[in-house]
Amino acid sequence: MLKVTQTLTSGDFDTLTAPLRRELVAHCYRMLGSLQDAEDQVQETYLRAWRAFDGFEGRSSVRTWMYQIATRTCLTALQQRARRPMPTGLGTPSSDPADEITAQHEVPWLEPLPDAMIAGPGSDPAAVATAREGVRLAFVAALQHLTPLQRAVVILRDVLAFSAVETAASLEITVASANSALQRARARLNQLAPASTGSADPADLGGHHRVLLGRFMQAFEAYDTDAVVALLAADATWEMPPFPQWYAGAEAIRGLILTQCPASAPDDLRYVATAANGQPACAAWFRGDDGVYRAFQLLVLDVEEGPTGPRVRHVSCFFDTSLFDRFGLPQVLPPR
Numbered sequence: 001m002l003k004v005t006q007t008l009t010s011g012d013f014d015t016l017t018a019p020l021r022r023e024l025v026a027h028c029y030r031m032l033g034s035l036q037d038a039e040d041q042v043q044e045t046y047l048r049a050w051r052a053f054d055g056f057e058g059r060s061s062v063r064t065w066m067y068q069i070a071t072r073t074c075l076t077a078l079q080q081r082a083r084r085p086m087p088t089g090l091g092t093p094s095s096d097p098a099d100e101i102t103a104q105h106e107v108p109w110l111e112p113l114p115d116a117m118i119a120g121p122g123s124d125p126a127a128v129a130t131a132r133e134g135v136r137l138a139f140v141a142a143l144q145h146l147t148p149l150q151r152a153v154v155i156l157r158d159v160l161a162f163s164a165v166e167t168a169a170s171l172e173i174t175v176a177s178a179n180s181a182l183q184r185a186r187a188r189l190n191q192l193a194p195a196s197t198g199s200a201d202p203a204d205l206g207g208h209h210r211v212l213l214g215r216f217m218q219a220f221e222a223y224d225t226d227a228v229v230a231l232l233a234a235d236a237t238w239e240m241p242p243f244p245q246w247y248a249g250a251e252a253i254r255g256l257i258l259t260q261c262p263a264s265a266p267d268d269l270r271y272v273a274t275a276a277n278g279q280p281a282c283a284a285w286f287r288g289d290d291g292v293y294r295a296f297q298l299l300v301l302d303v304e305e306g307p308t309g310p311r312v313r314h315v316s317c318f319f320d321t322s323l324f325d326r327f328g329l330p331q332v333l334p335p336r
Contacts, residue, residue, distance in 0.1 A: 013053050016062045017046065024070050025117055026135055030155050031074035033084035033110045033144055035117065035326055041077055045070040060166075067160065068170040071152050075171075078148040084110040086141045086316065087239040087246040089192075094237075095245035097255035102243070103319075109241035110141055112300050112318060114327045115275035132278025134159040137300055137316055140277070142192040149173075150185035157182050209303050210273070212310045213280040216301065217271035220284070223263055229254045233304060233311040240297070240317035253315075262286060267336065269296070274327055276300045283329050291335035295321040 024045060028038035048069050056065060086109070095101075118131050133139075134155075143151050152171060156162040157178075162170065168178040212231065219227035232250040239246035247256050263269050263286065270285045270293050281300045285293035302314035324331055 013050060017049060017066060020063055020066050021046075022117060023131065024066060026113070026131060027067065027070055027155065027160070028074050029113050029117075030135060030140055030143060030159065031071070031148075031151060032077065032081070033140055034108075035111055035113055037077065037081070041073050042070065045073050048073065064162075064166060064170075067156070067162075071156065071170050072172075075148050075152060078151075082108055083144040084108050085144055086110050086137075087241060087244050088237060089141055089144065090244055092244065092246075094248035094252065097247055097252050097259055099245070101245050101260060104244050105242050107242065107244070109318075109320075110137075110144060111320070112137065112276040112281070112298065112316070112323065113140075115278065116328070118278065130159075135277050136279060136302075137277045138302060138314070139189075142189050145192055146185050146188055147181075150181050150188070153178055153181040154185040154189065158186075208310055209280050212303060212312070213273055213282060213301065216312065217273065217282050220263075220269055221267065221271055223266045223268065225254055225257050228257065231312050233306065233313040236311070236313050236315070238315045238317065240319060242319060270333055270336075272329065274298075274329065276327070279303070283324060283327065285333045287335075293333035293335070295324045295329070295331045297321075298323050298327065 021042060024042050025035075025038050028041045028045075029035060032038050032041065045066065049066060052069075056062075060068075085107070113135050115132070118135060143154070146154065149171065153167055156167040156170060157164070164175050164178055167182075168175045171178060173181075216228070216231050219225075219231065229250050232253060234250050235248070236250050236253060237246060237248050238253045238256060247253055268287050270287070271282045274281045274283055276298070277300060279300050279302060281298065283298050284296045286296040287293050296319075298318045298320075300316040300318070301312050302316075303310050304313040321331065
């Protein structure tokens with residue numbers, strides 16, 4: 001804990017708070033479900049902290065103090081924002097892949113988070129594993145079903161390991177109220193996504209999950225639907241905002257690829273591996289009539305370990321091509 005014994009300067013502020021920016025972006029992303037919104041609120045957090053810095057007395061660590069400000073800033077922002085769902089969170093049944101699909105661009109859909117925003121070079125591996133687990137897409141999607149207060153409490157307690165007293169102080173409520181909100185939040189999360197709230201099991205992006213991702217991309221580039229389906233769990237699901245439809249089961253996903261995917265031949269699509277939300281991910285470019293490949297979609301895979309090896313149990317396929325810029329990916333690839 002910082003003990004303040006002299007007047008703090010702007011240089012002190014930068015030294016103490018700059019290393020926290022990346023983890024504060026991840027925190028605000030959990031609260032808001034959007035990288036753009038998270039970055040905006042982190043900027044507001046630093047502005048508020050700078051204005052209040054001369055009154056900081058060191059009664060808590062700078063990290064705790066910054067998280068308090070960031071959490072309150074996000075809660076204020078959430079007063080004017082709707083939750084960011086995924087199609088599977090809309091409460092509708094799975095769709096028939098033969099039916100027409102229609103996009104709903106007016107819905108503020110949940111967005112993925114580039115892994116580069118979770119931890120920087122040289123970060124502690126254990127801390128990185130914990131951070132990745134705390135931003136897994138299923139978990140962040142489940143958080144969207146909580147009230148803003150419940151969302152904040154469960155993140156502070158179960159992700160950041162704040163004490164009940166620290167959490168209550170951060171939210172300016174009583175400890176009893178914080179504990180009550182936490183109990184309700186945990187119960188709701190267990191209903192929505194039990195697997196996402198368990199112990200950390202981050203994807204081994206340098207090992208067999210990376211191999212699975214490579215096979216997944218190769219199967220799509222070859223337009224080998226059988227090979228794609230062979231990589232899926234039998235009860236796999238597929239969703240693709242801004243389309244509200246979602247699909248359950250490997251055979252339904254086969255039908256989706258055959259009836260709705262614009263690709264119809266090998267090399268219509270090109271893929272590049274990336275990582276999002278602590279999970280394997282890839283970006284796809286679709287070939288136009290001029291042979292140029294243009295940004296098409298970004299896919300985040302949820303992988304499970306089966307008796308014969310890893311399988312893809314869920315695919316979140318995002319058609320917002322502005323995400324390519326945030327992932328540091330080009331909008332266009334040249335002809336092969």
